[in-house]
Amino acid sequence: MTAEYVLRSLLMLFLALLSANASNWLYLAKLSSVGSINDEETCERLRGLIHKQVQICKRSVEVMDAVRHGAQLAIDECQFQFRNRRWNCSTLETMPVFGKVVTQGTREAAFVYAISAASVAFAVTRACSSGELEKCGCDHNVHGVSPEGFQWSGCSDNIAYGVAFSQSFVDVRERSKGQSPSRALMNLHNNEAGRKAILSHMRVECKCHGVSGSCEVKTCWKAMPPFRKVGNAIKEKFDGATEVEQRKVGTTKVLVPRNSQFKPHTDEDLVYLEPSPDFCDHDPRTPGMLGTAGRQCNRTSKAIDGCELMCCGRGFQTEEVEVVDRCSCKFHWCCYVKCKQCRKMVEMHTCR
Structure with a gap:
């Protein structure tokens, strides 16, 4: 056995492990708290984070408890949406918490990535609005009088900050070297689709002011939908997900429908690379495949x-x-x- 062969084998093992750790940050849900110790050493001790996520954690330690809450939110919503399906989002005490199912390019993995990216955006935004974070608060860009005649006031949810943090923290794994190009494209697409499920369901909430509730003046603010509504929207996209493959268009690698008769997917649709197993039988070689x-x-x-x-x-x-x-x-x-x-x-x- 030559040194070159050993080196190549170790490299392949490393890349395989790197790929398998794609959603390991969801392990934060297993913790009771993250932000109780506000120092950089906290980030070094957190299991499941890759190096770049640790760096983001060190710059934003106060946000990490919201990320932990987002991880739990993603797991809970996944288990609700799939409660009546063969694969029901059962979690393990190891990483990844959903087992090997999410390391394959299936539509189940597409859902997990979408709901996870959405949950971080949701939880961080909620923490901003509730005043838990010093770095953000309400969305002060929403002000003045609307075209409909009401006054923008109150605390509009700062969804822009939540989405931006989700993009930097969740997507950083897919932008790292060692990831399969087609799988990285799939994950990034589904991450963004999950966040768009929040953006497309933002709502306007209002309060009337005046004598005996006459609504002489109405003040309104922008609010996120309940997360269950986000989960329902992503589950609908799961049911209609598009099987895709990677192709090169000019100098750019893109994902296109494997069946040319299908119309191109939109930014809000989920995509997957390979068919799902039937999930009928327990497979001890595949953690998370419980049957x-x-x-x-x-x-x-x-x-x-x-x-x-x-x-x-x-x-x-x-x-x-x-x-x-x-x-x-x-x-x-x-x-x-x-x-x-x-x-x-x-x-x-x-x-x-």
């Missing part, structure tokens, strides 16, 4: 949550379990609701 054995299913549904599809044709077992619900609730003046606990037997179906 569907033991998963609860809906016997009467014909959708993906139905026992026929969820259980991949293996069949399911049914058992009666006791469920405790609140019932016979009454409102008592003033001011509380008192309920009884009712017990009933229901059928539960789980995949074999």
